[in-house]
Each structure stands twice: as C-alpha cells, then as structure tokens.
Amino acid sequence: MKELVVLSGKGGTGKTSLTGAFACLAENMMLCDADVDAADLHLLMAPEILERTNFKGGNEAVINPDKCTGCGLCKELCRFDAVLETLEPQGFTIDSIDCEGCGVCVDLCPEQAIDFPRKTCGEWFVSKTRFGPMVHARLGIAEENSGRLVALVREEAKKRVREQHLDLLITDGPPGIGCPVIASLGQANCILIVTEPTVSGIHDMERVAKLAAHFKIPAMACVNKYDLNPDQAEAIKAIALEHKIQFAGQIPFDPEFVNAMVQGKTIMETNEDSSAAKAIKEIWQAVMESPAMKLERII
Amino acid sequence: MIISIASGKGGTGKTTVATNLSKTIGKNVKILDCDVEEPNSHLFLNPVINGRENVIAPIPEIDDEKCTYCKKCMDICRFGAIAVVGKKVITFPELCHSCGGCKAVCPEDAVTEIDRTLGIIETGTIKPDKNEVEIQFVHGLLDIGQVMSPPIIKQVITHARQEDINIIDAPPGTSCPVIAAMKGADFVLLVTEPTPFGLHDLTLAVEAVKILGIPHGLVINRAGLGNDDVKTYAQKENIPILMEIPFDKRIAQAYSKGELIISCLPEYKVKFSKLYKQIKELAEQRRQAK
DSSP states (O other): OEEEEEEESSTSSSSHEEEEEEEEOSSSSSEEEEEOOSSHHHHHHHEEEEEEEEEEEEEOEEEEETOEEEEOOOHHOOOOOOEEEEETTEEEEEOTTTTTOOOHHHHHHHOOOOEEEEEEEEEEEEEEESSEEEEEEEEOHHHHHTHHHHHHHHHEEEEEEEETOSEEEEEEESSSSHHHHHHTTTTTTTTEEEEEESSSHHHHHHHHHHHHHHTTOOOEEEEEGGOOOOOHHHHHHHHHHHTOOEEEEEEOOHHHHHHHTTTTSSSHHHHHTSSHHHHHHHHHHHHTSHHHHHHOOOO | EEEEEOOSSSSSHHHHHHHHEEEETTTEEEEOOOSSSSOOOOHHHOEEEEEEEEEEEEEEEEETTTTTOOHHHHHHHSSSOOEETEEEEEGGGGGOOOOOOHHHOTOOOOEEEEEEEEEEEEEEEEOOOOOOTOOOEEEEEEOOOHHHHHHHHHHHHTTTTTTTTEEEEESSSHHHHHHHHHHSEEEEEEEEEHHHHHHHHHHHHHHHHHHHOOOOEEEEEEESSSSSHHHHHHHHHHOOOOEEOOOOOHHHHHHTTOOOOHHHHHTOOOOOOOHHHHHHHHHHHHHHHH
C-alpha cells in the first residue's frame, strides 16, 4: 500500500478541497481525515457512518472534597497551575482545561483524595463515501491529545487498507508543524505541500519542507491560486528546487472551488472542465508518477 | 486589555485582522503572535527584533550511581517518557511533558532535570511610518521537529501587560494550543469566511470560546464568496458581526506581497478603528456585568 499525506503549514490553502478532488481521481483508495481539530473533509464526502468509537484520551485529576485535608501539596507539585485554591468551601479544586493529565498529584496525595478518571476526548468513525471508505474523527472541543487521535485514525485507516486490499491511502493533514502534523506524516510515502503564492504561504511551506526533511519523508509541492501573484508562484518553484522538493504543478484561482464546497461536492464533480480541475488532474498525475509514490511501502 | 484573534479554520484572515487592527490602533499596542507553529505577523509588520529568549522545558536525567532501578519513575510517568529495562533507564525527551513526577517520586534523589529547548521567543518593535507610533512585537517559534507548542504560546503571553492593548494572533484549530492562546483574554475576535468549511469550523471555535466564557464577536472575511449561512448562524447564536471584509482581488494581491489592507486601501483605517471601538465597548459591558 501507499500513503499520500496532504499538508500545507499555513491553513486555508486548499488541502481539503484538493484531497476531495484526488479522491475522485484515485482508484481503489481509502480516505483519512487527519485534521481532527477542525475536520472538514466530511463536508465534501457526505460519509455514511458505519462504525463509531469513543476516543479515550488521557485522564483528568478530580479532587474528592470529602477526603481532602487541604494540605496544598497538589498545588505545590502541579507544574501546569491547574490546582486552584477555593474559599467556599475552603479547599482545592482542579481546572480541567489546565490539567495536563500527568497524575503527579494523584499519586503523591497523602490522603489519596484525588480521583483520576479516564476522559472521553472525542470520537472516531469508519464510513462509506461515494469514492471509497473513509476513517475520520472529531476531537472534543478544548481537548488535548490531538496527536494521539491523529495517530489512531491513521492506524485504523491503514489496517483497513490492508484488509480490503486497497492500493492507496490519501490523508488530509492538519495545518501547522507541531504535534498533530508530526503524527500525520510518519512512514508516509510522500507528502504533498499545498501552498499559495503569498509571503505567508512561502514562509509556512518552508517550515513544512524542513519538517519533512527532518523526518526523512519525501515531499512534493503545488501552488493553489498561483495567478494571484505569479511572481511569488515562481519564487515557490525556486524554493522547492532548493529544498529538493519536486514541483507538482499550479492551480489558478477559481471560484468553482467555493461553488463545489457549497454543494458539498468536489470540483471534479461540479465542473470537470474548469481550468482548476484540469490543473488538479495534472498534479495528480505528477504525484502518482513520482518516484516516492511508485515505491510500495510495507506497512 | 487582551484581544485574542481566533478562527477554528486556518487561512480565514486572523493575521490580516490582527496586523491591520494593531497598526490602526497604534498607541500602546503590543502584538503577540501565538501561532508558534507557523507565525506570519512579522511578514506584514517587519519588526526590528532586539530580544531573543529560549523556551525551555525541563526533562529528566538519571544518575546511574544513585538509581536502584525501582521503576517508580516509570510507573508515575503517564506519557511513556521513561523506561526501566533491567539495569538501564531510558528517557524519551520528545514524549516528556515536564510534569516533574519522576523527580518528585524518586526515593534515591537520582533524577535531576536538565533543559530541553522547544523553541524561541523574539521580541522587538515595529518602526512607525509617518504620523504613527511605535508598536511592540512578540512572537514564538516552535523548533522544527518539536511537538509541544502550548509552553511556547504560554511564554509569549507572559509578555502581555494589562496596561497595554495586547493583540494575540492565535493558531487555528480548537484544541490545546488555541485554548492556550485564548485563555485569559478579555475578548475573542473570531474571523471566518462565508463558506461551509468556514462555518463548520467557526461553530467549533464558538464552542471553545463559550467553554472559556469570554465575550466574543465575528469578522466575516472574503464576504461575497460562498453563501449566507454564516450570517444566519451568527444571528441565531446572537454573536455580533463586527466587520465584513469583502472578497476583493486588490486585498488578496496586497496580502500576497506582505502589504497591509490599510496601506493599499486607506479607507479601511476607519473600519478597523470602528472595529476596535466595538470590541472595547463589548469587553467593557462584560466587565461591568461582572
């Protein structure tokens, strides 16, 4: 099996719209939405959910006021300032948003007055779409462990790719370069960086390119809305060369992307002959014919 | 006062609003870019950097002479960052959350903490154009390959001063990094675009702001694209729409070059001033209600 991970660094460059279009062009593939924080791929894919499973993330410390003697050791130990002193009733309480789930207070409380229940931090789904199966998730609001949930949905997707003898996994990645992004790219055949011809697009693409190099994952790049600033698009080509990243192509600005999104479809379905759709086909071809994607990875 | 600018979805215009708003207000403004994975504000404001500090997190180092391999450190660590295998203790710094549990629990005092660098903070000033005043600038940068951004975001925010007008450019999403960038703010300005993706992620961001109980308002960027669902949602949820920035190729092109809207279309200065006035009023109303 092979896996392509679509990343960008900067948000809003068109990762999800492009992933949707690729799903339409690919054969024998599975989709994985690894942007568990603000997942949007389902808005194009209208997945029919077949399985749903709770995601048990970390634990959360909760002080039992009946056992607490108010010694304050937990507050002293907590590195995350999550233990708050309360006046009425006098004692201590834990701010669930700040609690890191490290359990130091739980283990070291002399009265064993702190419970440590496991938290349900989200949910993940196995679905059916008109293009193939899809694994996706929803992290609870203000929750931690997004990297763990990303790793989980990718593992579950890969398992099903193997079981169902599919050829390809297309993973829609999160923005940024931190925890969830790192969890989304390990062992991928190749990442495709979708950027835009702006100062921020370039800046952020370079950081993702460095991240890919750091983890030794081959990378390719493409520019969305290139005609907004053709000079910057040329600069991106040069930067790609400098970072030894294959340039896969460029897509013109096309309001058809938003039209398709409003209809809950991919641009390939609403207007296959649009200039953007044609450019995407060429990019898809370049990606699939790249040396990195030719390689079968045994996962 | 702290104004945090957030969105849920990436690329909706957080940085555009944060930078233009900062430049418009000018006096006593400090902009704090908390999108430490991909900070962009500096590309539009060109600050002169005059201060740098490392963001460090303590990680354990085991003294083999003192260690008796009792495994207490391994047992307390919820993040799998310490493994005791026979007469060997292995630490995994990238998994460590710096909670200090191993050090606190070690009966032999064999754990000391050493510094690990997660990223840096850069501080500086934005040189004023004609008729302007100097703005203070702070941003954080996560080192490539590092996982944990919240400690960097928290350290950026320590530079906020209550007497200043602190404008925070938050990262996208709704999980821990965003919460770190919104917590403690007097007002959260949500920026969205009127598309299905924009709306979907906005609803998540609104949930997060509600959990924190911070007054909030909305800026609709690229108005005219997509549909009216964002407006309908805002009305239903009683979220004030404080500003609309129409989809305009001139704005997109200026952005691509690193130019501010207020530089290429000066009439926007009035609009951003009005935006600030409304934010101030809403934050003040909340303060009085408390």
